[in-house]
Each structure stands twice: as structure tokens, then as C-alpha cells.
Amino acid sequence: MLIDKILDQIYILPETSKQVLKSHISEVKFPKGHVLFKANKTESSIYFIKKGIVRAYAYSEDNEITFWFGKEGDPIVSMQSYVNTKKGYEDVALLEDCELYELKTDKLQSLFLEDIHIANWGRKFAEFELIKSEERLIALQFNTATDRYIALLKNHPSIIQRVQLKHIASYLGITQVSLSRIRAEIK
Amino acid sequence: MLIDKILDQIYILPETSKQVLKSHISEVKFPKGHVLFKANKTESSIYFIKKGIVRAYAYSEDNEITFWFGKEGDPIVSMQSYVNTKKGYEDVALLEDCELYELKTDKLQSLFLEDIHIANWGRKFAEFELIKSEERLIALQFNTATDRYIALLKNHPSIIQRVQLKHIASYLGITQVSLSRIRAEIK
């Protein structure tokens, strides 16, 4: 997805502000398997996915748990780094070869203080991420793993087509064996 | 908690901007049991809790599930109303007599477009809510109900002292019977 569309979906900026913001965004490419964010590190950039699919995961005891998938148009952000300049708790790894838009956090922070339109763009960016986070939280608390698998199948079929089931099982909070049972049942 | 402290904890505003923002905030009181937000309604205000404790809940089939508790200093927001002017899915009810600070959403929205400092205050407000939402999401996905009960006991003991266990069980995603078993075990 092109950067103009990604930026516009968040908040329509006046043309001058948009050009300023875009002047700080560059394109980067990484191969499948590349680890973009490392846990316990303060990340200095945020990204938007032009092409590809990625996952965020963290470790609990010795097993890793996937808690987010990103695909075309989605932002990749280590929230603790972005909001508090603190170390993040997550790895983000690429599940496919990816093309990304990169934006340095420190540049963005100074733009927030200089340009009211960009400040409001940043506000809407956080607000939309908040809405998404809340929706995931509600889904996790209200729906069974079966419900959430069916919802994923319906709303994000490309995730299920493009991602290994072990990651999806982990994302749903169940074992791979349980996911297999669910898949066998709903057929 | 006083409004100055609540506002400052989010983002330190220049004195003039702070006075403008405060001029739109008023104090209101409601008795225990009052339903502040109603599901399927677009709410026109956000609140900050000066004194008291509240819960947000929604219905799944016929049983209600509590998914948030708020206490002194916390904001009360129907995110769908606040961000998208859409209907919320949650009720918010007061568990004690409460004193609240009220801020009309439409006023705040126009201030965002007029004052860059208030826009950045609004950005930090959303960002901090996002951090809290992510932390809850991670806790829900990574930790067992027992872990989360112990964390609640440690980090928010006043919730457990002041709220009925049926609401806490629902918040933890388990039955009241299971919570009783957990409480019996960790003693």
C-alpha cells in the first residue's frame, strides 16, 4: 500500500504538512526472517508495511507467544519505545520478504511540537491504534478461541493463508493441537 | 485526585492552554449504582475520577462481562464515542458514590484544532491509554487467571477491597467458583 494512502487513512493533512512528514519517510526492504525489532531494546523508528506480513511475539518462560500480525497498510510500532522511549518487550520478525516505509521517532516527535496538523495526525494515529487494541482486548475476553479463529478467517483470511498455524494457535492463546481440533470441527 | 494533577500526569501544558482546557471542565457527582455510559449510545463527554470507583462491562449472550475498573485519577472514556463519534458497546456503572470531572467531547475536539499544546496533550492522552490497553492485552494473553489475580492484588489492592468478587472473576475471565479456588490456594 502506498504511503499517501496510509497517511490519509489516519488523518488528512494539509499539503504542506504532508510534504514535511513525507520528507522524513524512506523506503526500506528486508528479507523473510529478518528481525526488525528486538526485545529489551529501545527502537528508534516506526514503520508502515508497503508489502509483506510480519508478526510480533514475546517470550513467556521458554516458549514464544505471538500477539500481533501486521500486513499491508499496518504500522509496526514498539509502543514502549514510541511513547515512553523505553525498552520494548517484543520481537518483530518478517514472515515474508517485506517493503517498508521507515519514519524516525525523534524526527516525528519534533514535528509534533512544531506543526499542529502533524500533532493531530499523531493523535489520530494513537487513537486508531487504541481502538484496535481495545477491540482485540474485548475479543480476547469475550470470545472463545473458536470464535476468534472464525473471525480471523472471515476478517483477515490472508493471515491464515500466509502464516503458519503454530503462530496462529499461539495468537489465539491455544495449542497447535487445539487449533487442529477446531479446524477439523468447523469444516 | 485533583484535576491539575490528572492533567499534568498526561502532559505538562503551558499555563494559558491549561486554563483554557480547565475552563471546559466541570465537577459532577453521582450516587453508587448510577449508570454513566449506556451501551449503543454515543457519549458526549469524557470524565476523570476525582473520587470513587467504577466499572465498564458489556453483554455476551445474556451474561455481562466486566472488562475495566477505574479509580481515582483514571479517565472514563467510551473510545468508540470519543474517537469515531460512534456508539459504544459498554455500560459504565458507579460502584461507589463518585465525584467526577466532566469534559465535553465536542469542545475538546475543537480545542485540538486551535491549540497545538492541547493537541499534543490529546495525543499523549491517547498514547497512555494505548500503553495501558496493550499491557492489559499482553497480560490477558500471557498470564493465567491466577497470575493476573496476584498482579491485581499487588498493583491495585484497592480494587479487590472495594469491588465484589463476581466482578473481579468476570474481569479475570473465569467463574466466581474458579476465583474462590484461586483465593483458597494462594493463602
Added chain:
DNA sequence: GATTTTTTTTATCATTTGTTAAATGGTTTC
């Protein structure tokens, strides 16, 4: 302060999910 009502705990049994291991199916590599 005794009675009624509500909240919390305990007990029993059924159901669901996890664990481990083996079998099947699919990809990649030489």
C-alpha cells in the same frame, strides 16, 4: 440484634483443553 438477602466458599461431576507421541501430509534439496 434477629431476620432476610446477598455474597462467597466448598463439593461433586462433566466438559474442555493441554501434554506427549505417533502418523500423515507437504516442501525443499540434492
Added chain:
DNA sequence: GAAACCATTTAACAAATGATAAAAAAAATC
């Protein structure tokens, strides 16, 4: 295209959680 490797499904058993009901404890009401 056979061999090796990885992903997914199936099977059997164990452990954890839910459902229901009853008992105990606590709170509210008169």
C-alpha cells in the same frame, strides 16, 4: 524423484476449568 525435513493432524491420557447445587459467611434491612 527419492530423501530429508518441517508442518499439521490424530490419538490417548492427564490436568484444569466450568456447571450446578448446597453450605457458610457477610451485609443489609427492619
